Amino acid sequence: MQQEGLISTKIGVAPNEKLALFAKNDSRTMEELYANNYRTVEKFIVRNSGEAVDAKDIFQEAIIAAWLNVKNGQFREVRSGNIEAYIVRIAKNKWLDVLRSSRFKKTVPMVSDTKAPMVEELRTEEAIQDVAYLKELYSCLDERCKAVLDRFYFEKMSMEDIAKELHLDAGSVRTAKYRCMMKLRKLHLKRQKENA
């Protein structure tokens, strides 16, 4: 049984199927997105002082950033025809950001123009930084917590179905979900304090 949740309420405004499928992380849509755009991003990176291996992380972080923005209703104006272009643009911005970083500072001239970043660019860069941070945060979770939270938030399973799969009662799953989220929140607050 699928729970009604974030996607149905916030992506209800999505004007068409492709964007809705992207928001639902539909496998075929993700594969198509990869097939259509990975090479473009890879070429851009290789042409701009990078290596082919750099493309994987950049492209994946761009997809995740776009996906979170679409899911969280922050980019409702993105229409289906533009979602792929939007992801490629995030990836290119991210790579330019890498080139501006200390890794390249000493050896590589600035590739892009030197205009100040516009609102859109700043927003996507912020989203990209979030992705790296969020991935790191998630990696700190123990497997037991991941088992509950992955099923509930990502797979959209109901408490009852999670309980069945994990051989627990629904009450225990509910408590486990709460405790695991609090662990993650505590870690997040700790990171915030460290970075303050």
Added chain:
Amino acid sequence: MREREELSQEEFERLEAYLDGSMEQEARVEFQKLLELEPQLQNTLSELEATRNAVLAGNLQKQLDGVHQKHQAANSIAEQGNGKLWLRAAAVLALVGLGLFFLLKPDKNEQLFAEYFTPASGLPTQMGTTDNYTFQDGMVDYRSEQYNEALAKWMPLLASAPNNDTLNYYMGVGHLANKSHSKATPYLQTVTQLENSKFQQDAAWYLALAYLELGEVETAKMKLRSLIAPTVEQKALLEQLNNL
């Protein structure tokens, strides 16, 4: 709410209900009022959003790793297949010959255009005069990738400012983004002729891309050569065009 780091299960579930949209309408309105009054509550909500996003991002990453492996494997097979078939492919190409070359050429131009074209970043919104307001209004559409709407708002402004570089530049790029390449060229040409415009070089780049898409490769190359300080990307396109 209590101390920032403390959150009861009941409070947590209430915030969750708000985040996932399952909170009743009346309770939602009340909660929103509370949010305005309590910045701390807003912080807690943001923290929960971050933790939820962490779970989502971690999971999508796993899914994408699988997609990546599949993609790489498919490409590897395709390359091997291409290797074995090259003799047959060469024979077919020899038969089809020059005619096919001319048929494929426009596709190659379109492909290169798609690869290199990224619409210029929009300008941040500012307050100003009436004309400026209309321009900014169009800019909001432009930034939302609603190019038709932006162009319709900007078009009347040209009557009073036919040589305005900003207006011509964004009209040109808007038409390119809208895939109306031939309409883009007059606007971009106007900007390239304005010696003091900060958009002059960028306009020349977009003009080269427009000519490329229109199949006028030599003119595109000429425009690329005219760039004063070409970026690596612009140099790469010129090199690719020289090798066509």
